[in-house]
Amino acid sequence: MLSTKVFIMVFCLAVVHLRATSAACWSTNACIDKGVCTNLGGAAQAGHCTGAAHIQCCTCPRCIDETACRNSGGTPGAGICPGAANIKCCKGGNGGGGGGGGSTGPAPSKPTNTMLTGLADILRSAGVNVVEVAGWKTRGHGVMASVKGILVHHTAGPATGDFPSLGVVRDGTGSLAGPLAQLGLGRSGTWWVIAAGRCYHAGSTIDDSIYGNSNAIGIEAEGTGLPATDSGHANWPEVQYQSYIKGVKALQKAYGVATARVIGHKEAAVPKGRKIDPNFSMAEFRSKLG
Numbered sequence: 001m002l003s004t005k006v007f008i009m010v011f012c013l014a015v016v017h018l019r020a021t022s023a024a025c026w027s028t029n030a031c032i033d034k035g036v037c038t039n040l041g042g043a044a045q046a047g048h049c050t051g052a053a054h055i056q057c058c059t060c061p062r063c064i065d066e067t068a069c070r071n072s073g074g075t076p077g078a079g080i081c082p083g084a085a086n087i088k089c090c091k092g093g094n095g096g097g098g099g100g101g102g103s104t105g106p107a108p109s110k111p112t113n114t115m116l117t118g119l120a121d122i123l124r125s126a127g128v129n130v131v132e133v134a135g136w137k138t139r140g141h142g143v144m145a146s147v148k149g150i151l152v153h154h155t156a157g158p159a160t161g162d163f164p165s166l167g168v169v170r171d172g173t174g175s176l177a178g179p180l181a182q183l184g185l186g187r188s189g190t191w192w193v194i195a196a197g198r199c200y201h202a203g204s205t206i207d208d209s210i211y212g213n214s215n216a217i218g219i220e221a222e223g224t225g226l227p228a229t230d231s232g233h234a235n236w237p238e239v240q241y242q243s244y245i246k247g248v249k250a251l252q253k254a255y256g257v258a259t260a261r262v263i264g265h266k267e268a269a270v271p272k273g274r275k276i277d278p279n280f281s282m283a284e285f286r287s288k289l290g
């Protein structure tokens with residue numbers, strides 16, 4: 001497994017050298033004093049923000065509606081969750097550790113140590129077109145430990161075709177065995193269900209217990225990755241972009257993944273700047289997830 005982290009960065013990809021810098025913290029606004037972060041209910045991680053050592057990347061493990069937070073016995077903290085103003089970091093309460101929980105917040109991760117054999121049905125329920133790739137239910141590098149995060153990627157693949165990267169995502173590269181992601185998203189908005197188990201898509205992340213290969217679903221959306229931009233989504237077919245949103249929403253609902261834990265590979269990857277995908281605004285994308 002030693003070689004895994006070295007080679008895992010081969011896929012998505014080739015254009016990484018085009019941009020030397022990228023904010024590794026999921027938001028520059030999340031670079032705050034680590035003590036303040038902890039008081040708000042977040043988890044601070046060093047090495048992802050510029051400035052003094054105490055300024056660290058703050059990630060909230062439970063971004064939910066503030067009323068739902070209070071109803072569950074928690075204390076909502078402002079400023080470290082993306083989305084609407086009512087979505088706050090919920091510290092304490094009974095919603096984070098299994099059992100109970102309000103109806104408005106995301107449920108605790110349900111599947112543990114299992115293959116995600118419900119993926120195709122979950123996506124179909126969202127009304128998107130689904131292709132089940134032969135053998136997907138038993139494909140993977142072991143089982144998923146949990147589903148706590150969703151990682152958004154682009155393939156940096158060929159410029160034409162609906163999902164020409166299927167072979168690579170399913171079978172891997174010469175140096176990295178497939179599958180490289182559970183799901184693929186074509187330019188037409190069609191989803192390919194490729195694997196139900198663990199996939200090599202994340203590499204080292206800001207928190208492998210949430211965003212690592214064992215705990216996060218990987219979605220490789222077909223795209224050249226060019227131009228290497230961090231804003232808008234003008235370089236993406238609208239039908240593909242809207243399908244991306246629909247599919248991710250369905251996955252969030254099915255597995256209880258908070259919007260704050262739907263992050264781009266560029267936000268999750270360490271060291272800082274290792275990845276640039278996807279080449280659209282993750283803030284905009286998350287704002288569509290609700």
Ligand SMILES: [Zn+2]
Nearest residue numbers: 012153265277
């Ligand atoms: Zn990626």
